Amino acid sequence: MKRNVVSLTIAVLFLTLAVTGVMGFFLPFNILTVSVHALLGFVFIGSIALHLKNNFRQLKNYFTSKTALLVILCVAALVAVILLQPKPVLAILGLSKNLGxxxxxxxxxxxxxxxxxxxxxxxxxxxxxxxxxxxxxxxxxxxxxxxxxxxxxxxxxxxxxxxxxxxxxxxxxxxxxxxxxxxxxxxxxxxxxxxxQSEDVDALSSATPNExxxxxxxxxxxxxxxxxxxxxxxxxxxxxxxxxxxxxxxxxxxxxxxxxxxxxxxxxxxxxxxxxxxxxxxxxxxxxxxxxxxxxxxxxxxxxxxxxxxxxxxxxxx
Amino acid sequence: MKRHFFVISLLMLISVWVFFAIKAGEEKTSYQSFQGNIFGTRYQVQYHAHEQLDMDAAEIQAQVEKLLQRIDKIASTWKANSEISRYNRAVAKDEFQLSDELREIITLSEQLKTSTGGAFDIHHQGEEIDVSAIAKGYAVDRIAEYLHDELAIQNFLVEIGGEVKARGHNAKAEPWKVAIYIPPSHSHIVGPRVTLSNTSIATSGLYFRENHIKNAETGHAPDHDLLSCSVIHPSNTTADALATALYVMGAEAGLAWADQNEVEAIFIKSDGSIIKSVQAQR
Structure with missing residues (x-):
């Protein structure tokens, strides 16, 4: 497939996945959002495969450099941190309305x-x-x-x-x-x-608010x-x-x-x-x-x- | 040479700036705060951490929560095993061994029932009692006592579900400022503000929880145009109970009672008018 078609497809798919990914994380569970994100994800994988094929030679060169090792180690470290779920990761996950x-x-x-x-x-x-x-x-x-x-x-x-x-x-x-x-x-x-109302005071006195x-x-x-x-x-x-x-x-x-x-x-x-x-x-x-x-x-x-x-x-x- | 002089001057300037920034930060952080949930509502504590105080905010919060949970175990009608629930189930109430705290709350409630002509009444359905209208104020007083008497903290503010007690001054070295809350349904009203120092304020109203305040005579929620009633009193236990009693009485009778008993009371009516007792106008 032509390079320009593949690149444009990847760019548009990436944008869609980014938006649905952020929506999926922060908003309450919605089957439509998740469906779009998951199914377009497969199309994205296919497009990436074509992109890799089109750029195989350059990528091969990249992967033989020291930078490649550094990038792999960094990504592996990130995955390990997420899997271990220390407090900061849990705090970020806690922002999601959609993990339950x-x-x-x-x-x-x-x-x-x-x-x-x-x-x-x-x-x-x-x-x-x-x-x-x-x-x-x-x-x-x-x-x-x-x-x-x-x-x-x-x-x-x-x-x-x-x-x-x-x-x-x-x-x-x-x-x-x-x-x-x-x-x-x-x-x-x-x-x-x-x-x-409490912006410029130290406290509010009120009837009992709900918990x-x-x-x-x-x-x-x-x-x-x-x-x-x-x-x-x-x-x-x-x-x-x-x-x-x-x-x-x-x-x-x-x-x-x-x-x-x-x-x-x-x-x-x-x-x-x-x-x-x-x-x-x-x-x-x-x-x-x-x-x-x-x-x-x-x-x-x-x-x-x-x-x-x-x-x-x-x-x-x- | 000139260049070195410039670099050294710059470094010195930065050091001075960092020193003052750190000092300013220390000043600012000497006021601490924490919050949480209790009695089916929220609470917050703000205090000045004086130099001799050897407990951090987390340790103080743990002690405060112990106190709150003790009161909850005594006074919560929601918990089947609380002292008050067991008391209400007891057939021979005279033989029931009351804790000092519950005895104190009941005694004060009975005194306030008499002085308010029954407008404040913890009795429901015969001999059963419910101290929810006074327990938050009581808890505010106990926490204030702990902060002042045991930790020697001179500047603090304690709030549980809208009942507030304050001592000394806030982080700006001013008396603590408290606004009386106005619900969104009446956003045209500007909530009055009070300054508190060594005293407390409690507010009653039905805008958050419908029907939780009932007239003991009719058994129904008071039928008047009062949005809220606030009472300022050194004891938050008393302020809490009186705010409920005066809310039940309504603006006219409540104001007459407050004036007669020299109580600081602020009534906010649904039309936005704010009526203050003679004591509250001073």
């Missing part, structure tokens, strides 16, 4: 469901649900898994079923997530206003010695499981509290109740709360025999 989803996986099997989440290289979380009598992998239950802070604000949805009726069948999670989105927007606006909405502050806090308790919740609902009390039994919500200051490898999730809505007359809004799952709930209790949270932690400082 790569290790985020939900598996539905005949008799169980497993959810794996790895928010940091040294912190692996696995939720293990052993199916009960009512569990049917052919008609999988709708599931949402999320984290809450101590003020019971939703922090992050780790997983939710992609079925079109998921929001309707998992109303508590959907309510919590909607509230979170509203509060997060308010909190960000409040923080911006606070920063502006951090950043899940990383709880799951993988900068100081592992600090108490950063958070709750992991799961809402689960089997379709078409009516009984004599309900045409379709409501979802059930299970919870486990995690505190990295007091690490435990295994924790069992406890049933906290089923969601029920009521109208808040003052606000004119529908509010959801959890009620005790009494005898009217029957087979929904048997969706799984056990729900276990496993956390594998290792020293974050290498």
């Amino acid at each position: 989803p790569a290790a985020d996986r939900f598996e539905l099997k005949d008799t169980k469901m497993i959810y794996n989440y790895t928010p940091a290289p040294h912190y692996k979380m696995q939720l293990n649900f052993k199916g009960g009598r009512a569990f049917d992998a052919e008609k999988p239950p709708r599931v949402a898994i999320w984290l809450e802070n101590t003020s019971r604000y939703h922090l992050k949805t780790l997983y939710h079923s992609k079925a079109p009726d998921a929001q309707q069948m998992l109303p508590y999670w959907h309510y919590k997530k909607s509230e979170y989105e509203k509060y997060k927007a308010e909190s960000e606006a409040a923080e911006k206003a606070g920063k502006k 951090s909405f950043d899940p990383a502050d709880y799951i993988v806090p900068k100081d592992p010695e600090k108490e950063t308790p958070y709750r992991l919740l799961i809402e689960i609902n089997a379709p078409d499981d009516g009984n004599e009390h309900y045409p379709d039994q409501p979802s059930l919500v299970y919870v486990v509290e995690v505190d990295n200051k007091h690490p435990r490898s295994y924790q069992v999730l406890d049933l906290v109740g089923y969601p029920k809505s009521e109208m808040d007359e003052e606000e004119g809004e529908i509010e959801w709360s959890l009620l005790y799952a009494d005898g009217t709930i029957t087979t929904a209790h048997d969706l799984f025999d056990s729900a276990l949270l496993l956390i594998e932690r290792s020293d974050p400082i290498k």
Whole structure:
């Protein structure tokens, strides 16, 4: 292929990869960005192969010089530093909004469901649900898994079923997530206003602001010695499981509290109740709360025999 | 020769400049600060590290967090195993062994309930208590006490979730300046500023968390046009509780109470008007 075509292709591809690479690092995970970056990456490799072919003689000369050895050593050293992940590298990686989803996986099997989440290289979380009598992998239950802070604000949805009726069948999670989105927007606006108002003073006196909405502050806090308790919740609902009390039994919500200051490898999730809505007359809004799952709930209790949270932690400082 | 003289002069000039730059840096860094999360909100501490102080900021922060976590373990209604949660579950409350801290908070709360005619009340649902409206102020006082009494720090500012206590002066050798926060929904209002030295300020309002302040009589959030109420008082525990009580009362009744009890209070109404008690105008 003509040199000018190859060179121009490489230049344009490089620009596209640079933009999508930076977007992929700093912005939340987006399948379109990653698709463009990954697939054009292969085209880029092909173009580079043509470029190498066109410039083979010059490159051969370059690689016989001492500079080549120096460049190879420098690149090898950089790779080694990134692999060892010392604090400065972790700090740079911490700027990314997009490193978690790569290790985020939900598996539905005949008799169980497993959810794996790895928010940091040294912190692996696995939720293990052993199916009960009512569990049917052919008609999988709708599931949402999320984290809450101590003020019971939703922090992050780790997983939710992609079925079109998921929001309707998992109303508590959907309510919590909607509230979170509203509060997060308010909190960000409040923080911006606070920063502006505190520019030329030493402090601001205010009503109590909310704590951090950043899940990383709880799951993988900068100081592992600090108490950063958070709750992991799961809402689960089997379709078409009516009984004599309900045409379709409501979802059930299970919870486990995690505190990295007091690490435990295994924790069992406890049933906290089923969601029920009521109208808040003052606000004119529908509010959801959890009620005790009494005898009217029957087979929904048997969706799984056990729900276990496993956390594998290792020293974050290498 | 001329050239050598020029080089030597230049080096001397650079040395003098570096010396003063380092000194200026030392002056500047003698004020330290740290921050973190506690009680479901944020905190910050700024202080002047005097020459005799043999602890660095990280060591002081560790001690401060120990204090905060102790209070959290006592007063957090969120934690099932906290002292207050166990107290609330206890059937025979008279036999429950209260810690000194919780006893102090309850005693002061009861006094403030009486003096505010029930506007400040830690009781919910019968005998159950919730000290969230006073615990942050109490924690601010305990940290201030630690910095001053144990570390002999004379210039500091402590803030937990908008409750602030300050002593001495800031890095510019001026009294600490604190602005009363205005939420973005009311950005047309300019938040009043106060200077604090050996005193504290606490603010109550519903702009961050709806419905967390309730009128004990009605069980609902106060229905008035008050955006916030701030109280300036040497004890942040008292300031915290009174800010809630006066917010519940509303601007008119709150102002009357503050004037009668000679309390510095600043009320900000939703229309932007700022009303100060007689004490706060001085």
